[in-house]
Amino acid sequence: MDTPIEVLRRVFGYDSFRPGQQEIIDHVVDGGDALVLMPTGGGKSLCYQIPALVRPGVGVVISPLIALMQDQVDALRALGVRAGFLNSTQGFDERQLVEAEFLAGELDLLYLAPERLRVDATVRLLEKGDIALFAIDEAHCVSQWGHDFRPDYLMLSDLHERWPSVPRIALTATATPDTHKEIASRLRLEQAHHFVASFDRPNIQYRITSKADPKRQLLDFLRTEHDGDAGIVYCLSRSSVEKIAEFLADNGIPAVPYHAGLDAATRAAHQARFLREDGLVVVATIAFGMGIDKPDVRFVAHLDLPKSVEGYYQETGRGGRDGQAATAWMAYGLQDVVQQRKLISEGDEAHRRRQALHLDAMLALCETVGCRRVMLLDYFGQDHSEPCGNCDTCLSPPETWDGTVAAQKVLSAVYRLWSERHQRFGVGHLVDILLGKQTPKVQQHGHDTLTVFGVGTDLGQPEWHAVIRQLLAQGLLSVEPAHSTLVLTDLSSGVLRGQRQVPMRRDLTRPASRTKLARGSSRPSTDTTLTPEATDTFERLRTWRATTAKEQGVPAYVIFHDSTLREIATQSPTTLDALATINGIGQNKLTKYGPQVLTVLTNPT
Template sequence: MTSPPYDPGFDDGWIPPEEPPGVEYADYDGGEIPWAPAGASRPSEDPAVRSSRFASPLEALEVVYGYEAFRGDQAEIIDQVVSGGDAIVLMPTGGGKSLCYQIPALVREGTGLVVSPLIALMQDQVDALRANGVQAAALSSALSPSERAEVERAYVAGELDLLYVAPERLSGEATRALIARGSLSVIAIDEAHCVSQWGHDFRPDYLSLGDLGELFPGVPRVALTATATRETHREITERLRLPDARHFVASFDRPNIQYRIEAKADARRQLLRFVRSQPEGSAGIVYALSRKSVEQIATFLAGQGVDAIPYHAGLDPATRQANQARFLREDGVVVVATIAFGMGIDKPDVRFVAHVDLPKSVEGYYQETGRAGRDGEPSVAWMAYGLGDVVQQRRMIAQGEGDRAIQMRQQQHLDAMLALCETVSCRRQNLLAYFGQESGPCGNCDTCLEPPETWDGLVAAQKLMSTIVRLQRERGQSFGAGHLIDILRGKSTERMTRFRHDQLSTFGIGDDLSEQDWRSVIRQLLAGGLLVAQGEYNTLALSPASAGVLRGETPVLLRKDVIGRPSRADRPHKTTAADTLAEGDRDLFETLRAWRAEQAREQGVPAYIVFGDATLRALAEHRPATLDQLDGISGIGAKKREAYGEQVLRVIADASR
């Protein structure tokens, strides 16, 4: 297997390919990454050097995190790991996976070792843990030599509750020798789907993690991911050598996310309309396939008054880090990015994720859209999808370097993604079925809220296929969608005259449909495998399934695209995060947000590290007046009560006068 591309600033090296083959990536030099804040991963200098062991998981949950009860399978998973058993956990983004290894690390003796794929993800979790009084650190290339030495010393001395490392670093002998010098409480392998060579985020160094059980016998291991098909699930179990692990598969449903996909006409204008329809001050992520598209879309949105910034591997590290920091720490920022962005982003209040290019697989789509609404609040996953997306993705598969088996698997992934886009039934139902989960219609996706109109496309498909047949059999010619549509609509062009295609018997027989209608027909026929795109110029040809259409034996039910007319959900509505509160509490909520923003700026951390919106809403609603009353507010543990309690009470008292 060839070496993966490297880029400084994502992890100890590797980032997932984000563009077609041939794109150059910056070389990783193994040195320091200059943008890392000094001492960011250094162990705490707090006098209480290390969190004491807790008597029970529930005690750790209440004291450290400020929550009164576990959610879903968390309690059972944690009990399995605390008792020394292995576990494989499939839980959606925002479901609370991190607690499933953080709490066992606080209850069991030793240091919890967490394998995490990105520097941003490691640092985000370290910051959040330390804000809760947990002794956590990360070993990464973002550290200076002195900082790295201090982290290593603290680990060997047993002063750390949790230590984060990237798989690339952990595969090295020096790091493994260091780990062997300390005492481990638990080994957690986060983003475990990266072990799958058929998955959407394959990381070669994850394959070396299978021997951790032999290297550190008796230490419970837990593998966690937010997305995995049955096949990927099985591969995680085999490659990480977890035959005796208990398996916990939570529901993949994210009911707070509304899935919406619309036909692409003018993607940038459609995106702008969508962004403007979202609540005022919403943070969002827009995914595009290439770096060039990222730059163009960010510039366009910014020119239209949207606070939009680009993020991709081609930016210099300082700019990339500055843009990421703005997105994390400020409200209302929209980041336009390639798929390399996001897996390391723990921001809970992302209100929307938009795609202007078709994702390669349902797993990738689910992972990316799952970055919206981690806090459980209503959020939107929006996509504009068109004929060009289908053609481009099929061409990328055909021109890829993989063998036939790999290309067939990639085609299967794409077919599932196309089925999700073209469905006339509930999108959530289709999405969950892909992961083997049955459900009824959700009532909250676009196809449920505004059921698409369908029409019998058999005759239209036959007209198109007959044109293709006549060109190929009578003249040995093949053409792309644009010229075929011109023939069907009887359009007089220089090319039409030159090739004498105006003499074809099918010339003009499709003038009852608009050009956009024909593009919709072709897109849906390609998605359904009733046509294929071939060669460098994406000429259209019949597929084996076309014969049934030409004979009239195969029904062709098509969805009628509504292009250029805003849906009910797209109509602008100016709301804010405070709108769920009673009118008398909204001003206090905004005052608390301003105080939180000031605290975050002073500490150089994202605002949600201080408190999440849910905690601020609870403070605004209940208006506690004493430190004891703060104990009943979700999200305020002992450390945060000590750090912020008096200030919060003053803010509430001043605002209540």
Template sequence: MTQRDPRAVLSEVFGYESFRGDQEEIIRHVAAGGDAVVLMPTGGGKSLCYQIPAICREGTGIVLSPLVALMHDQVAALRLAGVRAGALNSAMDPEERREVERAYREGELELLYLAPERLSAPGTVELLRQGRIALFAIDEAHCVSQWGHDFRPDYLRLGALAELWPDVPRIALTATATPATHRELTERLHLDRARHFVSSFDRPNIRYRIEPKAQVRQQLVRFIREEHAGEAGIVYALSRKRVEQTAAQLREAGIDAVPYHAGLPAEERFAAQTRFLREDGVVVVATIAFGMGIDKPDVRFVAHIDLPKSVEGYYQETGRAGRDGLPSETWMAYGLADVVQQRQFIESSDGDAAAQRNQIEHLNHMLALCETTDCRRVYLLRYFGEEAGQPCGNCDVCLDPPKLWDATIPAQKLLSTIVRISKERGRTYAAGQHIDVLRGVGSERASQMRLDELSTWGIGQDLSVAQWRGVVRHLIATGLLESRGEWGVLAPTEASRGVLYGGEKVEMREEVLARKAGGSGGAKAKAAQDLEPEQLDRFERLRAWRSAEAKEQGVPGYIVFGDATLRALAVHTPSSRDALLGISGIGQAKLDRYGDAVLEVLSAE
């Protein structure tokens, strides 16, 4: 049987005229039977790198994907494009599962999605042996790394695929891998003979913003109202309680927000996810349980109201914004309490000493990103082993460069206070007590412990509490201080001696509690940007038609057509079915299904 040409599949099935970046080279390599490791940012087109080879090769492409939501959406999108796809997961009823298994055995499927843990279920390997496998695709492959940010034990079993099916090509894909994680996933998945394709981790359409916490929920409301009103977004919070409280406060402020976390009943989680995917302008407030596998292209912002545990987690979560390539924004507010809380979580975890050291290292890198006075994008790319060159011009540091001040003397005062309290009083305290000593704030404890007799008592009255907390946070982020134990007590590190005794300088940013607005409000600002009035009218009519069509089919609107396709239709106004095929995102199956309706909408003036 002759293989289909990948370029023909790209055009006829998916409606695109050209590949992006390394896509074509990856696809042809895997279609020819080669193994591959693919590092590509979210929105870079990873899915096509295994979907097209699976369609081209004889047999069924087996896709190992961690979340049911991803399977459901990708299968729905593939079927609308005319691809024979199915999934096996725990959410299916027995009859539906039997039908998918039958279709696989009889060679009727081009792609079959499975959860990694399903390979361990009785009968799964036997079922796969009964059909012909075109390839194995291991999505979110970083989950195999025990030292990474999202380890999942079930992924460790995927290395056995090389022994069970030695002649079947395998492709491992991820959007978040440091050089160390890259090496580890290659080893654990036995991909030593694979070709490696590493794309740039840069997402130039995303603007990165980080600011200190003041009144974080008010800051969040202001950010959404003033810069992203009516736009879809995700807000991440650390705890279930904060998720529910924040969602309620956003609704009180007139923002259409829904909560999502693992503690909610399944039907509530499903309803929240469905609204977010299928309706315009919904904001979901969630723990990190939400998002992996959410293939919604028009998320215009991602916000964090708590400090993420790692740069990898932050990059993965922020990468859910702007998958359609249109301008999007990430925003985060963090404070000293976040640092203390994360350290407490690590120190109270079940991991051994090595695991805890690894987690603390991840946290320290995250703090360094927050405190950097250089381009945030340069820091992110360097973290993933990529030299960015020039500053990006599209992060808060580039757009509104922070004013730096010489914090050497305040740092020395703080370090000296910590050392003196420890040596002269035999006690250790959290940041608040040290700041009270520096500012000369009397209390019962201060009197009992004779803290008001210390030589550093009251020598820091020139700085506010917020500024002192900023100094503490900066010294922790730069490795001069540690926050230890349940109460977050402060202790100088060996590196602090250079500041206390060696004349080393400490420079830090001024606290800026309200940055200049970087976005442009309005529900359609990004997708409809720069459209002429007539084009905007056509765009809105197409959106209304898409919404009705998606609702009737029970799928998200972007599965019918993405915003970029609607924009192209509004601009180019094709007047024939042949002309529609020239629009990016319209392949033969979608032309057959929607072509006449789209032409009717475009002709209705």
């Protein structure tokens, strides 16, 4: 029987484990249960794949990612791993073949959607086979505190009762201390060994900018910093997704939409293009991205405020899985806060309270004047006291100012509108009153006679929007859900009476950009700078890889990751033995692709 390190070298082509992997793998190989919290790109998959290859039997992987199972299986088969899946996309004959392979011991890994365990036939099938382990991927789906709750995951606690001697490993990239605790409780893993890796992704630069003209801001960001790069743009609504994708395409950036309103065939086609093509941008709702193992996503952009820090972290984590520099960019504005506060009013009290906590944490991350990475890691219960030097607030520290008087003017205007006229109005009208504008609406309602009319001429409209946004973020203003109008909160009176100061962040007119990152010390050490000759070789290898991937109908990264091609281009091996020393080239890929790679290297034309 091979040891874990032998499997790592022979199958996956790596000489050593990443930090934390070997301890987890050894524990599961020895039959222990494990709960693993590890960031996206940290190598979670190997933590169950290698034990499944070392232990006798088949590793059963529970995954919600039906649309990606084929790609996951293709990637494993390219490594020489005998893998299969069972889900609702298959026909009867295909399922029968996979079931026969499982019973005959001809599989190393079997992927199942959680709803398959509701089918008695699936349970009976598993009872007839020899199971090496159960891996529960995306384990945060079991937690109602998390951002992607799936009821089907609740039944996974039964695995231990049916197969008490089979080790279980649950894995997730996003878990606060509360979510961590709930995962352990719901999956009955309290007594398991809990492995918590650092959530830090130092290669990702976090940036949040004030929303002005978000489409144009996005276009400028892509053209100046990520021209030709693959990336994901997240929007909350299907309509926004369609409009942004069309806008980018009209401006010369290859982009496709992805949301639940598209038919299944279109979604599948757009996802396949993203996985198989270089430089494609997907504009999507949060329905896209979980489990996407595309290593070269260079940016993740948000044009709407995420509902939680967990969701933001999970989504931004889809960038830079290869360890190279990536950008997490967001345009954030007043309307985002108003919209999210309004959405929270829906649902029962427990739901509202939970969503309010999520939103408050997200707003605090957006409005902080300190290091965003420090705040992000603190949210996940990890101490990171030193500023990172690789987020916008570190690269261009924002100014702060005493916004108490400005806050009093806004709160007074809201109070006057209600107490004197029993009326509530939106942000635009409120700002018109503060600026003393004689609009038809102001004159119609007689608001030019209010004592607060014209008291805010010291600030411009954008500045007042920023003040109101920060008052909403600090809970000093709220949104009345029925009409999306502003109302006071229990905390407002302290400000109006002068009992509470209101520090505010001054919005930057020119946000930090990657040009500063290039000059700083926080660019990841894995970012390889190629010589002109090596760059030419790298591009030729990428062209060969794209052609081969297209012929085989698989994503390019299934052949080789960019990091592997960079190392080949740098080392220029001339024999198969030398090629075998390159990271990411296991025995199966060496046999399958080695001669072709050497041909590319020796024939530059």
